[in-house]
Amino acid sequence: MNIQFRLALRYLSGRKMRTALTTLAIVFGVLVIFGMNIVLPTMITAIKTNIYAASGQASLTISHITGNLFDQSLVENVLPINGVLAATGKMVRTINLPKNYFDQDSEKPDRVSVLNLQGLDLDNVQSVHSFPLQDGRFLLPEDRDAVVITQSLADKISVKIGDSMRIPTVVGEKQLTVVGLLFPRTLPGDEDIFVNLPYAQEIMNCSGKINLIEANIDNFEDQGKRDEVVNAIQERLGLDFQIGTLNSNEELLGVMDMGQMILNIFGVLALFMGAFIIFNTFRTIVLERRYDIGLLRAVGASRSMITGMILIEGLIQGIIGSLAGIVSGYFLGYGILRLAQEPMSAFVNIKLGTPVVPPALVGICLLLGVSISVLSGLIPAIKAARITPLDALRPSVADVNYRKQTGIFFLIGSIFIGVGILLLFSDQMSWIAAGAFAFLLGLVCITPAVVRPFALLFGKIIARIYHRQGIGELAQGNMARHPGRTAITVSATLLGLAVAVAAGTLVSSVSISVANLIKISMGSDYLLVPPSVSLWGTNIGASADLEQKLRAVEQVDVVSSLRFAESKVNENSVSVLGINPHDYPWAGGLTFVDGSESDYDQLNDGRSMFINSIFAMTVGAKKGDVIELATTDGRKPYRVAAVVNDLLNAKVTTVFISQKNMEKDFQVTEDIFIQVNLKENADINAADAAIKTAASGYDQFTVISGKEYSQSLMNQLQTAFSGFYFLLILLAVPSLLAMLNTLSIAVIERTREIGMLRAVGATRKQIRLMMTVEGLLLAAFGTILGILGGLYLGFLFVKGIGTFMPSEYIFPLSGVLAALIIGLSFGILAAVIPSRQAARLDVIRALRYE
Secondary structure, three states: OHHHHHHHHHHHHHOHHHHHHHHHHHHHHHHHHHHHHHHHHHHHHHHHHHHOOOOOOOOEEEEEOOOOOEEHHHHHHHOOOOOEEEEEEEEEEEEEOOOOOOOOOOOOOOOOOEEEEEEEOOOOHHHOOOOOEEEEOOOOOOOOOEEEEEHHHHHHHOOOOOOEEEEOOOOOOEEEEEEEEEOOOOOOOOEEEEEEHHHHHHHOOOOOEEOEEEEEEOOOOOHHHHHHHHHHHHHHHOOOEEEOOOOOOHHHHHHHHHHHHHHHHHHHHHHHHHHHHHHHHHHHHHHHOHHHHHHHHHOOOOHHHHHHHHHHHHHHHHHHHHHHHHHHHHHHHHHHHHHHHHHHHOOOOOOOOOOOOOHHHHHHHHHHHHHHHHHHOHHHHHHHHOOOHHHHHOOOOHHHHHHHHHHHHHHHHHHHHHHHHHHHOOOOHHHHHHHHHHHHHHHHHHHHHHHHHHHHHHHHHHHHHOOOOOHHHHHHHHHHHOHHHHHHHHHHHHHHHHHHHHHHHHHHHHHHHHHHHHHHHOOOOEEEEOOOOOOHHHOOOEOHHHHHHHHOOOOEEEEEEEEEEEEEEOOEEEEEEEEOOOOHHHHOOOEEEEOOHHHHHHHHOOOEEEEEHHHHHHHHOOOOOEEEEEEEOEEEEEEEEEEEEOOOOOOOOEEEEEHHHHHHHHOOOOEEEEEEEEOOOOOHHHHHHHHHHHHOOOOOOEEEEHHHHHHHHHHHHHHHHHHHHHHHHHHHHHHHHHHHHHHHHHHHHOHHHHHHHHHOOOOHHHHHHHHHHHHHHHHHHHHHHHHHHHHHHHHHHHHHHOOOOOOOOOOOHHHHHHHHHHHHHHHHHHHHHHHHHHHOOOHHHHHHOO
16 A cells, blocks of 8 residues: 555646646535535524524423414413413514614615514413513503513613613504513524513504424423323314424525525536546556556555555645645635625525534535546546556557447437437426436437547638648547547537537526516615515514505505515415505516416405415415315315516415415414505606605615616526536536547657657747647637537526526527637637647657657
């Protein structure tokens, strides 16, 4: 092992540039996987912190499966159960605060952006919880606007005992008097504020309602006893209640998990391209060291020793590349999170902390990086071990064998391409995805067979341009001399540029689709926007009084509002939005996938609902089906009147029902998003002042013009696409490394040949030009195949995104042009260093090179 290790280090240090390029291939793959796998977990952790209130010291928490409010009297059903020592009802509401709500300083980040309001039943809460006070007193039953907060919150907002603090509520802003200070919060999470339950119900406009029961039970550590109590509670309350924690906005977290999977696919693709580069390098290493390996075998080296030497090289490069990729990935993730904070806060009022690194992620990335590196060198290592001393002295027959194999690969590749084209015309997403994989695999398979025809065709074109120098013939011959190596390099380029073209298709289609959705959904003159647009359940809305005040404004023509509740369909979490079917089409609107605007009238006809495409795909529902929604009063049947889409809920499983049914089945009368349209020829300045006056006191809303908000959404969309393009550039980098690696190897391999060319009169400029033309030939070949693969992938991406939002396939002319520019530019860039090395070779040393 010591000899193998020393030989491996010697060979690696002898070809520093090749070693660096091969290692970089692993670095980029691991970088993408590690970086992307710390971004979304950090976001998910921040969102969960924003959503879930701390459950304190209670043994059990009981909530409705929808997370909605239920009758306070249900606490009495829990208390008599054998094993329950105490139980209390609470109303917990997350209050997303507008920016700069407490500090009023736009130059500094908010120290407090979210509060957890907890309404406590003072008759029994202290039998379940203890509230150790640092200063002041605890709440009394007769208190109305008194509040107990933590010392840490008091420090953040600069208040003390006896001071007032303000909070937004459903019935307008309220002033609370601080009467007690709890010890500072030590665990991560949002700050809690505690008020009397009746007062919390009053300011949240939900008299007699709670959303959480907490209980302490006997023998909590005894799993058997605990299960008995849980089963008894479940039997008493029914299956519509769950024992655990508040269940809120799971559908958005599910979408983020899906996004994590997509980003992981990008990372694996980057590693896959890296594998091509590593395999190509080790394959060349074996050919280059054929004579050395023969000598080692002649002096007694075993086959296992030769195999081990090659694999150790891969192991060393894999470890170094993986560690460098992990470090680089951390900084990549950190940078993305910092850039994402501002645009994300426009939709979700959260603070993204330092990157969350899942414990197993480092090990997984090390395992992937090292295993890809070692496995990529396994086949060349096995071939190296089979070299005998006599074989090393004979001319290589690899090229003869290669010609025999290309025919088989061409046949297999043609079959795959044919299958992929046939599946393209199917209407099933799964078949199209399989077809895309088959098409790309087919392109990779036929590449070795078409290397020589391509080199011959384009070599003749270049020969006409440089007919006096003979550059075209030399570049063509060099490229066709080792078709296997060329094919592997082209395959790496193909995959990278295919993704770039597909992304161009996706961006073009999504840009137009989202612009249309913004125009339809956000087309009103004024919007009253909550702090978190996506996490509806974390917003404090307004009572119907605000809507009435807006309707009373002289210049206002239409006022439309959204109301929110959560539900379940089978085990799927669903967002339920309540709209006024008469007003909503005039202020906002929906895009109909199956149905038309005349179907709005059906929402007032019994229990009818619109479903979005995500719901239709997740549940398997269609227009005319009857679906049971979980409500606070049991499961209710709703008929699907139409399939629709809108901008704000494009990625969330959503249904729309009438506000009349929202109040009847979900007991929700709270508006969480309001749109206002003005009368024709209205005085804009007077309307602006009057609307803001009507909304004063409801600081949880930001009053903004529809045009201004739409423009901000488009700007955020462009920012998101910019980040996406950055990721694509990262994925294209392995293509550059592959070409650079291949051209560098070509210089080393043709050292003596280059010396002969210089000896017979070739200038340094001609040598540089020869290498540059060879790089362009490689790049052009990979780019053409990459564009073909990208067009198919682009159709797949657009088809996929069309499952939850309207999208139209648009030929990616910009993506094709970008791929051509990137591909050919990479060819030129890849040739810069190798061409300089080739041109600077000393003629005498080159002629003596073995």
